[in-house]
Structures are given as structure tokens and as C-alpha cells.
Amino acid sequence: MSQILVIGSANADHVMNFEYLPVPGQTLMSRAYRLEHGGKGANQAVACARLCQGDAEVAFICHLGQDSVGNDMRTSWLKDSIKAEGITQVANMNTGTALIFVGDNGENSIGIAAGANAHLTPSELEKHYALFANAQFLLIQLETPMETVQHALQTAKRLGITTVLNPAPATSQELDYLKWVDIITPNETEAEALTGIEVNNEEDAELAAQWLHQQGVATVVITLGSKGAFISSAGFTGLIPALTVQAIDTVAAGDTFNGALVVGLSEGMSIAAAVGFANAASAITVTREGAQRAIPYRHEVQR
Template identity: 60%
Template sequence: MSTLLVVGSANADHVLTFDELPQAGQTLISQQYRLELGGKGANQAVAAARLRNADQNIYFISALGDDSNAATMRKTWAADGIDLSGCYEIANQSTGTAVIFVNQHGENSIGVVPGANAYLSAQHIQQQQALFAQADYMLIQLETPIDSVQQALTLAKQYHCTTILNPAPAAKLSHDVLSLIDIITPNETEALALSGIEVIDQQSASKAAEYLHQQGINIVIITLGSKGAYLSEQGQGQIIPAPTVCAVDTVAAGDTFNGALMVALDEGKSIKDAVEFANKASSIAVTRHGAQSSIPYRKELI
């Protein structure tokens, strides 16, 4: 059995839909409101759990509040077969919360209140050392404190576990952090924050990827939305196109991509085939509303 480990955030998502996203100073009446389970870490864990094969175990390390949202999350994730032994309950804190605005084109703007996510510490990560020792792949994001992210990457490398960083939300990272990453998966905005290079075409994507390779990262995958993903390995880059679909909601599209990518790589797929698998999973997610509710099951990709 393989052990796939996701470390990261969990949020209760308050989703409001509009024809167009509100501008600064503008008040709009939402067409619809719904409460969804989200958070980049949780979304990626759910994606991995739904897309895995029978020989893969999914573990999730996270910090939740002592509230009803946390109880709902635990019940839902357990139904997807995620091992929650690494999930902490933070006393007197709310579970992370996000407010998401979505327009008729499926584009979104998101504001996040970290809540318990901000209390996932390096000490919490260290307490899960035995889990890192058995993990084959670890997937992590940037919605938890950077010291916990760096500790997780350090532990994973110590135990020869392949590390995947989805550098979201966008942030500039130190060389010390970047040097611990085997595979990085920024979108265009995140690639700009990391490299200082605006990604507008394949040439600029290549330059941004080269900067990240120089930091010690072996594989760079810049996700490009409906255009697919730019894959760069050992200085050789190519666009891997995504299936053409009618997008209605892009929330959790990137998270679905990352969870699917980890599953496919663990199965022994080539990096190109793994990106194609991830593109296909993500393309299904954008045709549905919601975060975790939009993430497909493996049987839907066949």
C-alpha cells in the first residue's frame, strides 16, 4: 500500500454568486448563497481520496476549530476514506472560513479568515514524524504558517518522500524553502510572485520555470486554466492542453489538479501522463458548482 500525505488548510466556504464580480466600492445583490466545505488542503485531500486506486491510503494533517463546522468536515472526509489521525482540534478557535464571490463565467474572488489554520504549528508537524516516515508523496500549500510548511517539507525530505508544493496563495518564498521542493505547481499569478516573471505565453512560462529550476526544483508545472499546463522538466518544457469544457465555477479546480497529480505519479505514470490525468480531473470539476462537491470520483475519468 502507498501512503499519500496532504498537509494544509480546511475552510468553511460561504459562496455568493453574481453576474459579474463586485468592483471596489460597489454593492451587488447575490443571486445565490450556499455553504460549502473547502480549504486548499482539504480540497486536495478529498481529490486524492476520490481519485485514488485501492492500493493508496490518504492521510490529512490539518488544524480545525472546536465548532460544528469541524464536526461536519470530519464526518464528510471520513466518508471519503481519508485518515484523520493527523487532524488537530484547536481550543477556542473557529475553523477556517472563506468568502467566495463567483460570476457567471465561473471566475472567482476569495477572501480567507485563517482561524484554526493559523495555529497549525511546526510542533504539530513534528508530532506526526511517524506519518512522514511512511509517506511516499507529500502535497502541501501556503494557507498554513510558513514555519509549519517548511517543517513539513524538511521532514518529507528527511524520509525521502517526494514533495509537491502548490504555492497558493501567491507568495515570495526563500531559497531555503524552494530547495526542499521536488515538484511545484503555481498558476500564472503564483509564478509571478515566485519568479518576478509575468507568465503570458509559453516563452515567459519557460523563463519562470527556469528560475524555479535554478532554486533546485526538478519539475515545474505552471497551470494555465483552460489552456492546460506548462510542464518543465530538466529544462525541457511543453504545453499539456486541457479538455475543452464549459466552466461554471473554477473553485477547487487547482486543488483537484494537485490531488490528481499526486495520485497519478504514485501509480507510476510519467509526469506528462500524470499532468494529463490531472487536467482531465480538473476539467470535470470546473463544470460543477462548489469546492469539494465539484471534485470528481475516479470512475468519472474513465
């Protein structure tokens, strides 16, 4: 039985739409409001769970608050067959919150309160050692405390687990953790933040990938938006084109890609085939509004 372990953040996303973004001191009436279940870790765990098939299992280590939105998130994830053992609701803390203002031109302003996400410390991870011991793949991002990310990657490498890092949000600081990463999946902006190399095309992506290889990362997958994804690995190097669709909302597209990639690899797909599968899954996500509610199920991708 294949088990995927996801570690990361969970946020309640409060999204407001405006004609334009308010300036300091200005109050605007929003055109629309919605509450989304979000957070990169949670989105990726949901993607893994919905896209798995057979006897595969998905575990998610995260911290929620003991509040109504935390209750709702946990209930929703269990319906998608995410294992309950790693989901902790912390007393006297709120679930992580993101306030997102979106203008008609696509610009946005985001404020985040980490809430219970900040409580996911290395010592808290140790309580879930059994989930590490049973995992074949670890998928993690950078929205949890850096010491927690480093501890998770070290623990996984010690146990022989394949480590997959989605370096979001990426910075050029504290890059020692790269030596514990088997597969890294930045987008163009994140690749530049990590390497200092501006990524505008396939040639730039290859240069950035070589820099990441020099830091010890064996496989680099750089997503290039509508162009597709560039792979640099021992078995394959090249661009896997994206599918052409009419995109209406790109929220959670990258998270769907990462979840699908790991699912494909866990099923024995080659890196190129897994990226193709991930491209297909994320192409469906961008045709729908929302975050987790936009993520497709396996039968939809196959169809």
C-alpha cells in the same frame, strides 16, 4: 502500499452572489448564498482520496475548530476514506472561514479568518511524525504558517519523501523553502509572483521554469488555464493540452489538478501521463458548481 500525505488548510466558504460587488457603506441583497467545504489543503486531500485506487492511502494533517462545520468536514472526509489520524479539532477555536462575494462579471472579493489553521505549528506537526514515516509523497500549499511549510518540507526531504508544492497564495518573499521542493505546480499568476517573469504563453512558462530550476526545483509544472499545463523536467519538457469543456465554475479546479497529479505519480505514471490525468480530472471539476462537492471520483475520470 502507497501513501500520500497532504498538509494544509481547511475553510468553511460562505459564498454570496451579487449583480455587482458592493462598495464601502453599501448594503446589497445577495442573489444566492451557499456554504462550501473548502480550503486548498482540504480540497487537495479530497481529490487525492477520490482519485486513488487499490491499496493507496491518503492522510491529511490539518486543524479544525470544535464547531459544527468542523464536525461536518471531518465526517465528510472520513467517508472519502481520508485517514483520521492527522485531523485535529482544536478546543476554543473556530474552523477557518472565508467570506466570498462574487459579482456577475466574475469579479470577487474574499476575506479569510485563519481560525484553527493558524494553530498548525511545527510543534503540532511533530505529533504526526508517524504519518511522515509512512508517506511516499507530500503535497502542501502556502495557506498554513510559513514556518510550518518549511518544517514539513525539511522533514519530508530528510525522510526521502517526494515533495510537491502548490505555491498558493504565492509571494516573492522567503523563497529559501524552494530548495526542499522536488515538484512545484504554480499557475501563471503564481509563477510570476515567484519568479518576476510574466507568464502569458509556453515560451514565458519555460523561462519561469528555468528560474525555478535554478532555485533547486527538479520538476516544474505551470498550469496555463484552458491552454493546459507546461512541464519542464529531466524526462519531458512541453505542453500537455487541456481538455475542451464548458466550464461553469473554476473553484477547486487547481486543487483537483494537484491531487490528481500526485495520485498519478504515486501509481508510477510518467510526469506527462500524470499531468494528462490531472487535466482530465480538473476538466470534470470545472463543469460543476462548488468546491469539494465538484471534485470527481476515479471511475468518473476513467469513464
